Ligand SMILES: [Fe+2]
């Protein structure tokens with residue numbers, strides 16, 4: 001039933017707009033501890049729009065600093081490198097996410113980043129800064145499907161709205177899905193193995209060799225939709241040690257936190 005030639009679709013990955021340069025650089029810096037905060041502030045010095053967005057965010061209620069932070073260096077000193085990196089990623093990915101998936105995609109990504117970070121903090125199973133990136137980028141494969149055939153992807157959205165599983169719907173219409181494509185994109189973008197793995201398995205965490213952190217990505221996604229999704233409660237309890245009632249409380253807090261981020265970055 002596919003309207004799309006899978007090989008052709010993979011071809012298009014080559015033509016995909018490269019990962020925003022600033023993110024490549026920001027991620028590169030984190031891999032190399034020694035290069036430090038100076039390089040991060042150098043990156044931003046070349047991008048005024050980014051700098052002003054970052055400062056706006058840093059001064060938002062999300063971080064709640066008492067004094068106004070007016071320079072990137074000050075922000076770096078207060079937030080640390082990884083937090084600053086996360087803000088850069090969120091801001092720099094915005095154009096790509098909104099142009100390919102609209103505001104909903106951007107909002108969902110941001111919320112999932114916050115959710116993953118929050119769950120990482122509560123469970124301690126993965127570094128919180130890594131968790132934000134995992135959550136924020138988990139659905140990047142959707143960008144590819146949308147580029148390949150926007151009309152068909154619109155149909156997939158409708159199928160999902162009518163209750164069909166998203167991976168099933170994508171497989172039916174494209175003979176591939178956003179989890180597998182996201183994995184390819186993650187490799188192309190040279191993201192970490194951890195990140196690529198979570199992107200690939202966020203809908204099927206028990207197939208992952210990193211099942212715990214993949215379950216964290218799975219749960220972060222599930223609780224980041226406007227209407228809470230059903231999730232495998234037993235698996236989540238076993239992998240993350242979290243009860244449903246706890247998770248629902250977390251969800252409320254995550255919503256609140258991410259709404260602050262969203263309105264700040266969206267204004
Ligand atoms: Fe997904």
Ligand SMILES: [Fe+2]
Pocket residue numbers: 108112138139221
């Ligand atoms: Fe998602």
